[in-house]
Amino acid sequence: MAFQGYGAAPGGMAQDPIYGYFTAVAGQDGQISADELQRCLTQSGIAGSYKPFSLETCRLMITMLDRDMSNSMGFSEFKELWQSVNGWKNTFASYDRDRSGTVEGHELQQAFSAMGYNLSPQAMSIIMNRYSGQGRIGFDDFMSCCIKLRALTDQFQRRDTTRTGRAEFQFDEFIQVTMNI
Amino acid sequence: MAFQGYGAAPGGMAQDPIYGYFTAVAGQDGQISADELQRCLTQSGIAGSYKPFSLETCRLMITMLDRDMSNSMGFSEFKELWQSVNGWKNTFASYDRDRSGTVEGHELQQAFSAMGYNLSPQAMSIIMNRYSGQGRIGFDDFMSCCIKLRALTDQFQRRDTTRTGRAEFQFDEFIQVTMNI
Numbered sequence: 001m002a003f004q005g006y007g008a009a010p011g012g013m014a015q016d017p018i019y020g021y022f023t024a025v026a027g028q029d030g031q032i033s034a035d036e037l038q039r040c041l042t043q044s045g046i047a048g049s050y051k052p053f054s055l056e057t058c059r060l061m062i063t064m065l066d067r068d069m070s071n072s073m074g075f076s077e078f079k080e081l082w083q084s085v086n087g088w089k090n091t092f093a094s095y096d097r098d099r100s101g102t103v104e105g106h107e108l109q110q111a112f113s114a115m116g117y118n119l120s121p122q123a124m125s126i127i128m129n130r131y132s133g134q135g136r137i138g139f140d141d142f143m144s145c146c147i148k149l150r151a152l153t154d155q156f157q158r159r160d161t162t163r164t165g166r167a168e169f170q171f172d173e174f175i176q177v178t179m180n181i
Numbered sequence: 182m183a184f185q186g187y188g189a190a191p192g193g194m195a196q197d198p199i200y201g202y203f204t205a206v207a208g209q210d211g212q213i214s215a216d217e218l219q220r221c222l223t224q225s226g227i228a229g230s231y232k233p234f235s236l237e238t239c240r241l242m243i244t245m246l247d248r249d250m251s252n253s254m255g256f257s258e259f260k261e262l263w264q265s266v267n268g269w270k271n272t273f274a275s276y277d278r279d280r281s282g283t284v285e286g287h288e289l290q291q292a293f294s295a296m297g298y299n300l301s302p303q304a305m306s307i308i309m310n311r312y313s314g315q316g317r318i319g320f321d322d323f324m325s326c327c328i329k330l331r332a333l334t335d336q337f338q339r340r341d342t343t344r345t346g347r348a349e350f351q352f353d354e355f356i357q358v359t360m361n362i
Contacts, residue, residue: 033182056235059311063310119353119356124204124356126361128362129252129361146358156352165352166349166352167350167352168348168350169347169350170347171334171337171341172303173302174337175330176303178358178359179307179311179330180307180311
């Protein structure tokens with residue numbers, strides 16, 4: 001139900017416009033699913049002049065923050081997502097100088113570098129091959145890449161405890177990490 | 182151009198109906214991109230009564246077989262894909278007994294098991310969480326899972342040369358493998 005529970009927002013939240021976007025779709029359970037998230041982000045206009053996020057990207061967003069494996073998202077997770085999305089959007093926009101809604105391969109590399117990811121030309125080539133069209137990468141795919149890179153780096157670093165840049169996986173564990181993204 | 186070069190098909194191919202589907206979209210360069218593949222598979226009716234494949238799944242199909250990193254697919258790769266898709270469709274259909282176009286978690290586990298993947302309950306739970314809706318997994322997502330599982334298992338086994346069920350990755354290599362799927 002739209003705006004259910006809005007009046008009962010805990011201290012200060014009622015003034016938070018992000019809380020308004022959230023409650024408009026979250027309903028009584030206070031959780032949003034991937035299709036509700038897609039609707040919510042589209043209605044909020046967070047993508048600005050860029051195309052709204054695909055359902056696939058919204059599923060990834062839920063997965064990235066779904067620590068309790070509920071396959072849905074509460075308000076605190078939504079707020080964390082909002083901040084990440086805004087940060088990534090600003091990064092994307094700073095490289096999309098002609099406002100075409102796309103960036104080129106070398107701009108993508110610069111954007112990743114600015115986020116702290118120093119990837120080899122081989123890795124960049126694989127990413128461009130997988131996500132680009134005509135040598136350019138769109139905003140929705142850029143966002144998918146950012147979510148995946150963050151989740152994968154986090155999972156890798158948990159296993160690379162001595163910071164050698166190498167990590168060992170058991171097969172089932174490898175499948176758990178990679179099928180989740 | 183539709184049917185370009187059809188008459189010049191190498192020995193026997195002109196009689197192969199799969200070659201007809203391929204050339205109808207491949208055009209003069211003899212290669213198909215992800216959106217052409219989507220059109221081609223939809224027109225061929227390979228999904229039967231199931232919903233046509235999403236563009237995301239078609240991109241994965243191209244990636245899976247794109248050994249020359251051209252981001253497109255030639256006829257021999259297309260034929261290999263056709264056989265895999267048909268096999269997976271038959272597996273899916275054998276578990277989708279009520280012809281709802283979806284299977285449940287325990288049926289998915291049985292299907293994977295029949296394909297030789299013995300995954301833990303944790304891995305199955307992650308896969309269901311990521312790909313299912315209301316506890317059921319649709320044909321397009323099932324296909325995505327099959328493609329990813331095959332590619333990931335292949336990449337893991339290449340590094341687990343002594344078959345201990347453990348494999349080590351360098352960070353950049355890990356990103357190359359996982360961002361490709």
